[in-house]
Amino acid sequence: MFKDNRFLDYNMSGFRKDLIAGITVGIVAIPLGMAFAIASGVKPEYGLYTTIIAGFLVALLGGSRYQIAGPTGAFIPILLAIVLQYGYEDLLLAGFLAGIFLVIMSCLGVSNLIHFVPRSVTIGFTTGIAVIIFMGQLANFFGLSGLEDKEFFHENMIDLFRQFHTINLYSIVVALIGLVVIFVLPKIAPKIPVLLVALVIPTILSFFFFPGKIETIGTAFGGIPQTLPTFQFPHITLTKLVDLWQPALIIASLGAIESLLSAVVADGMKVGEKHDSKRELFGQGIANIITPLFGGIPATGAIARTATNIRSGAVSPLSGVVQSVFVLSFLLIFAPYASYIPLAAMAPILMFVAWNMSARKAFTHILSVRSGDSIVLVTTFLLTIFINLTIAVQVGILLAALSFLKKMSGKLVLKEAELSDVEIVTFGKDGTDSLTKFIVDGPLFFGTAKVFEDVYPSLLPAGTKKVILDLKHLSVMDATGEAILYTLLEDAEKAGIQVIIKRLPKDKLSLFKKSGLYERIGEKNFFM
Structure with a gap:
């Protein structure tokens, strides 16, 4: 079906480079996988399952030589909304349907249509997602208790301020230590995986100096199983298909946009490389069909991890396979120790991710132009935060189309x-x-x-x-x-x-x- 030239002239030297790159990306992917899963309203091990399975399948079946797939921050609001409204089991079904949609997109050549989504829409919802992720971690940062995840952003913010009196000073100390590590370590030791260190140091300090004073993965989720995920086919009914097809389509569309954007970034970092967009969507589709069968959440190409893969010297998709094997090894060997990780240590990591994905410069630039694009940007941004991503994208594209028609009407x-x-x-x-x-x-x-x-x-x-x-x-x-x-x-x-x-x-x-x-x-x- 697809011709694969990604392993031409592969040799032992290339394998050594892929081995180093894969382990490096795996070290980065472990904290992110758990953090994204927790922020999406599911157990941390489901993020690791996604990293292992989706990363492996996209590396082998995708259309980019360097793509690293897994859970990403862009999915957090839509996945959390599905979990709150339908539950974890239906989230798996939505991911399964999204995989089918991605395969259909690949067969229909929809990859070319993704480029017609206006930049004002993508920047609007990306920045909106970043705000949701950042603000959503304030509760863990300050160690607040008595909070429950709610469907709407303003409801969560109101609840957060109401419970601010439950602030935990130990959580703040742990979160600040992690934040300091994130900003200081790259300046003095740029080659050390900062996110893993920002997780390990606060965990060690909290374990020895104030055990039992803050909430951890163990107290919140009962720890991480030291086993492989089991196969389970999702329960499909007509009612569920009617309820979930639209969220699944949004997951597929968002996944397609982010994976192709990640592949384009990878092409730009390696001169002479060009990804196969149809094959990339096909690989992403298969990965999202298989991953939910083992308890994993939706996945897509991760720009930051893909860039880390290239900077670490990767030469073929085998680095993505090595990353999956490394994370699997961590799950089988070190899973019990993950129970001691404080949720407050996860907060600065997700805040850092949100800050990097916020597209602040692009947002400010489009806003300063004060054109139809500015209206589309602000509308998409606000709807993403206060309503949901589904409505935001639909309204954003509609407004962009109307703005385009208005511009074109003056061209005749x-x-x-x-x-x-x-x-x-x-x-x-x-x-x-x-x-x-x-x-x-x-x-x-x-x-x-x-x-x-x-x-x-x-x-x-x-x-x-x-x-x-x-x-x-x-x-x-x-x-x-x-x-x-x-x-x-x-x-x-x-x-x-x-x-x-x-x-x-x-x-x-x-x-x-x-x-x-x-x-x-x-x-x-x-x-x-």
Whole structure:
């Protein structure tokens, strides 16, 4: 089905590089996998299962040489909403359906359509997700108790302020230590995996100096099983399919956007590399079909881990396989020790991830332009935070489309032009007073119909016998444009006016023939 050239000329030297890169990415992926799972409202081991299975399958079946897949921050709001509304079991079904949608997208070539999602929409919901993740970690950062995850952002914020009196100073100390490690360690030892160290140091300190004073993975989730996940097919009913198809489609769309964006970033980091977008979506689809069968949550290409993979010297997809094996080894050997990890140590890691994914510079730039894109950006941003990602993306794309149509409506220009000597001789033998010429410049479609209608009366002035339409600069025409021309022809016929088409582009000629306009106007009235 797909030709794989990613292992051409592979040798032992390449394997050593992939081994080092895979272990390095695995060290980064362990804390992130657990943190993303917890933030999504599920147990931390489910994030590790996702890292292992999805990372392995995407490495082998995907379309990028360096892609690392797993749970990501972008999925957190939508996954948490599904868990709160339907439960963990239905989250698995939604992920399963999303995998099917991704495979269908691959077969239909939808990967090319992803590029038509406006930047103002992607920046809007990405920044909105970052705000949700960041603010969602305040409870763990301050060690607040008595909180319950709620569906809407404002409800969670109100609950957080109500419970602020339950603040735990030990949690703040642990979180601040992790934050200091995250910002200081890269400056003094840039090659050390900062996120893992930011998890290990606070865990050791809390275990020895104030045990039992703060909530840990063990007290909150009962620890992490030291076993492989078991196979379980999701229970599918018609009611569940009706309820979950839309969230699943959002997961698939978001996963497609993020995985292809990650692959593009990887291409940019390695000169001469180019990913296969159809194969990438296929690999992501298979991974998301298989992963839920073993308890894993939805996954996609992770930009930060993919970049780490490349910087660590990876040369083939085998580095992604090594990453999965390394995380699996951690699960089987060190899982019991993960029970001592404080939730307060997870908070600065997720805050750091949210800060990096917030696209602050792009957000500020689009906002400063104060155009239609700014309105789309702010609307998508606010809807992502206060309603949900599904509504935000739909409304954002709709507003972007309306903004585009508004811009395009000003691109059509119809103007009366001077007649040349050739035109007077060729068309105006019975006198130039009965001959008019109009130039149509721009797109003629439903978005510019109003512009055409406003100029319409001047196209068929009284006393005119012939009208020349110069269509050399006609860029686009749709069914509405055809209907406008048909109406013009009918009114011209009633008034006894001959319509002549001049310099119609060749690609539009075939459209005229298919629509019947060519026959309706008459071959003799076309001057190419």
